[in-house]
Amino acid sequence: MAGHSKWANIQHRKGKQDKLRSKMFSKLAKEITVAAKMGDPDPDKNPRLRLAVKASKAVSMPKDVIDRAIKKSQGGDAENYTEIRYEGYGVGGIALIVETMTDNVNRTASNVRSYFSKCGGNLGTSGSVAHSFDRVGEISYPASAGDADTVMMAALEAGADDVESDEEGHWIYCQVEALSEVTEALEKALGESDEAKLIWKPQSRTEVDLETAQKLMRLVDMLEEDDDVQTVTHNFDMSDEVAAQLG
Structure with missing residues (x-):
């Protein structure tokens, strides 16, 4: 949990x-x-x-x-995009996976590399950090969907592998190839989900202090502001106190 x-x-x-x-x-x-x-x-x-x-x-x-x-x-003028995944480390050895969709591979690679460099990190080779994450399906529900036991039972019956619940809501995980099937079964049992998507789920998280968090968030923000970047996933966390100071 x-x-x-x-x-x-x-x-x-x-x-x-x-x-x-x-x-x-x-x-x-x-x-x-x-x-x-x-x-x-x-x-x-x-x-x-x-x-x-x-x-x-x-x-x-x-x-x-x-x-x-x-x-x-369906039109002939639709751009041709290439999907590329970049992997690297931020300060403190924090692992990041950056998924991009681009019509200019050279531009995107140069930009992503520069963001890591400017923020004290370094871009790695393909597979250099992916081993620290699991590729899974994630279906999220609000807390109002039911208590943790109710959601857990519904998730297991739908074919999910794991559930994490807290006062904010529920996150249900399943195999990549089962995401559509599990989502459909869950929505019959619990109603419409908030979101269903494929994610890189960290196998563990590293709590960071304020200074490290500031540097890492600068990197995450730079990446997310790039039009070619679709998702940014990392394995760091922070205490409520640090999060409050970070604003």
């Missing part, structure tokens, strides 16, 4: 999403377009597109924006 980083995954992220809504919409639209271009434009027949649309709805992206992104994938 333990291990979910409430600060890293809820409080801070929600604040950044509110501030960077237009940028987030742009990145989600890019994912929708790529998912629809690679597979079927019907979300019911395309698991990746279905997840992208769900993620977009979770942050209140207008339906017409979603529809335009899908329509764009």
Whole structure:
């Protein structure tokens, strides 16, 4: 049940999403377009597109924006994006995985490398930090979905592997290939989920002090502000006191 980083995954992220809504919409639209271009434009027949649309709805992206992104994938003018994963270390040996979607690989590689360098970190080779994470499906529910035991039973019956719960909500984990099936089963038992997505789940987290947290968050912010970066995952955590000082 333990291990979910409430600060890293809820409080801070929600604040950044509110501030960077237009940028987030742009990145989600890019994912929708790529998912629809690679597979079927019907979300019911395309698991990746279905997840992208769900993620977009979770942050209140207008339906017409979603529809335009899908329509764009079917046109001849849709950009060709390359998906690249970068791995590296920030200060204190903290591991980071950066997932990108780009139409200019050289630009993206140069930018990501410079962010790590400017913030006291270093970019590693492919696989250099991925061994510290598990690739899994994550389905999240609000605390109102039920108590921890109720959600745990529903998750296990749906085919999930693990559940983490606290006063903020519930996070259910499953195998990558089972995400769509588990999500569908859970929504029959618990109702609509907040979000369902593939993530890199840290096998363990390292708590950092204020100075280290400031340097790491500078790196995370620089990465997330880059239009080519889709997701940034790390394995650090911090106490409530440090989080409060960080603001």
